[in-house]
Amino acid sequence: MAMIIIGAQPAFAMQTQERAIIKAVAAGLPLARQTLKQVVNINSGTMNFDGVHQVGDVFAAELSALGFQTGWVEGGDFGRAGHLVAMRGTKGPKILLIGHLDTVFAKTDAFQTFEPLPRDRVKGPGITDMKGGDVIIIAAMRALHDAGVLDQAQIKIVMTGDEESSGRPLNRSKAALIDAAKWADIALGFEDGDGDIKTAVIARRGSVRWTLKVTGRAAHSSQIFTDDVGYGAILETARILNAFREGLADMQNLTFNPGRIVGGTKANMDRATYSGTAFGKSNVVSQTALVSGGIRAASGEQLAAAKARMQTIASNNLAHTSAALSFAEGYPPMAPTKANKELLSLYSAISKDLGYGEVLAVNPRKAGAADISFTAGYVDAALDGLGLMGTGGHTKEETADMTTLKRNIEKTALLIYRLSEGE
Numbered sequence: 001m002a003m004i005i006i007g008a009q010p011a012f013a014m015q016t017q018e019r020a021i022i023k024a025v026a027a028g029l030p031l032a033r034q035t036l037k038q039v040v041n042i043n044s045g046t047m048n049f050d051g052v053h054q055v056g057d058v059f060a061a062e063l064s065a066l067g068f069q070t071g072w073v074e075g076g077d078f079g080r081a082g083h084l085v086a087m088r089g090t091k092g093p094k095i096l097l098i099g100h101l102d103t104v105f106a107k108t109d110a111f112q113t114f115e116p117l118p119r120d121r122v123k124g125p126g127i128t129d130m131k132g133g134d135v136i137i138i139a140a141m142r143a144l145h146d147a148g149v150l151d152q153a154q155i156k157i158v159m160t161g162d163e164e165s166s167g168r169p170l171n172r173s174k175a176a177l178i179d180a181a182k183w184a185d186i187a188l189g190f191e192d193g194d195g196d197i198k199t200a201v202i203a204r205r206g207s208v209r210w211t212l213k214v215t216g217r218a219a220h221s222s223q224i225f226t227d228d229v230g231y232g233a234i235l236e237t238a239r240i241l242n243a244f245r246e247g248l249a250d251m252q253n254l255t256f257n258p259g260r261i262v263g264g265t266k267a268n269m270d271r272a273t274y275s276g277t278a279f280g281k282s283n284v285v286s287q288t289a290l291v292s293g294g295i296r297a298a299s300g301e302q303l304a305a306a307k308a309r310m311q312t313i314a315s316n317n318l319a320h321t322s323a324a325l326s327f328a329e330g331y332p333p334m335a336p337t338k339a340n341k342e343l344l345s346l347y348s349a350i351s352k353d354l355g356y357g358e359v360l361a362v363n364p365r366k367a368g369a370a371d372i373s374f375t376a377g378y379v380d381a382a383l384d385g386l387g388l389m390g391t392g393g394h395t396k397e398e399t400a401d402m403t404t405l406k407r408n409i410e411k412t413a414l415l416i417y418r419l420s421e422g423e
C-alpha cells in the first residue's frame with residue numbers, strides 16, 4: 001500500500017467529493033456569467049479610480065457571502081485606486097489567488113460594453129484580461145464552499161487595482177501582493193496567459209526600463225572626426241545601441257528594445273507623456289542624445305549579466321563623448337523552477353481527469369511581466385495563466401471563449417481541493 005499518496009481518505013470518497021465540486025461549479029455558472037457581464041460593463045481603466053473601486057465592491061460582496069473577510073488597501077501613496085484583499089480559513093495549505101480589477105481601457109475609450117457574439121464568444125474590455133479570471137477565482141471559491149471543502153485550505157485573494165499601469169514607487173504599489181506572497185505557500189495567477197487553454201505559465205520574464213544619456217562636444221560640422229571635436233552624441237549613441245544588439249544577442253530569451261530617441265544640440269524627454277523634443281542643425285556636431293528603452297530577462301542572474309555588459313559598452317566611448325546608462329526599478333522575473341513545473345503537472349493531471357487534455361508550459365517569450373512575478377521569489381511554487389481564455393487582449397477586439405469559463409473554474413476548484421488533500 002506504499003503507493004497511496006493522496007491523503008487519508010479512500011479513493012472512492014475522493015471521487016465522490018470531486019464530483020460534488022464539479023456539480024457545484026455547474027450550479028454556480030449562471031451567476032458567474034452574470035457577474036462577468038456586470039463587471040465588464042463597469043469601466044475600470046487603471047486611472048478611473050471610481051470604476052476600479054466599483055468592480056472591487058462587486059467582488060467583495062460575493063466573497064463576503066462565502067465567509068471571506070474583505071478589505072480595501074488604499075492606493076493614495078502610490079497614485080492609484082488601491083487593491084481588494086480577501087482572506088478565509090485557518091487550516092490547510094496557504095494559497096494566494098491573484099487577480100486585477102483594472103483594464104487598459106480608459107473611461108473615454110470607445111470600447112466599453114459586453115457584447116455576445118456567435119459560438120459562445122463575448123467581446124468586452126478586460127473580459128479576458130482579466131475580469132474573467134477574477135470571476136473564475138470567485139466561482140471556484142463558491143464551488144468549494146458549496147461542496148463543503150473550502151475550510152480545508154487557507155485562502156488569500158489579492159485583486160490589484162493597477163496591474164496594467166503600476167503605481168510608483170513599486171515597493172508601495174506591490175506591498176499588499178508581496179506581503180501576501182510572504183504568507184503564502186503557493187501563488188496562482190488568473191491572467192489569460194497566451195489565450196490557449198492547453199497552456200499555463202510557469203515562467204515570466206522580468207521587465208526593467210533603462211535610460212541612456214549621451215553627451216558630445218558641440219562644434220561646426222566641418223570639424224567632426226578630428227582629434228579636437230570627436231564624433232558627437234548622436235554617432236556615439238548609434239554605436240552604443242548597435243553594440244547592445246550585438247553584445248546581448250547570445251542571451252537566450254533576453255530582449256532589449258530602445259523605444260524612444262531624441263538628439264541634437266538640445267534634447268528633452270518627458271517620461272509622463274512618452275514624448276521628447278530636440279533642436280539641432282545639420283551643420284553642428286550634436287551635443288546631446290537621450291534614449292529610453294526596456295529590457296526583458298528570463299532570470300535575475302541573466303538580467304544582472306546583461307546590465308554589466310551594457311554598462312561596459314556604454315563606458316567605452318568614442319573620442320570626446322560620454323554616456324550615462326541607468327536602470328529603473330522593474331518587474332522581477334518568475335523563473336521556471338522545478339516546483340512550478342510540479343504544480344503545472346498537478347494542474348495538467350486534473351485537466352486530463354476532467355477529459356480536457358494535457359496542459360503544457362507557455363514559452364516565456366509569449367508571457368509578459370505580470371503581478372505574479374512579484375510573488376514568485378517568496379512562494380514555494382507559482383502558476384499563472386489559469387484565467388478565461390480568448391484573443392485580442394489590450395485591443396478593441398478583446399474576445400473571450402466562454403466555453404473555457406466552466407472548464408477553468410472546475411480545474412481551479414479541483415487544484416485547490418487536491419492541494420488541500422495533499423497536506
Ligand SMILES: [Zn+2]
Nearest residue numbers: 129130163191
Ligand atoms: Zn492582465
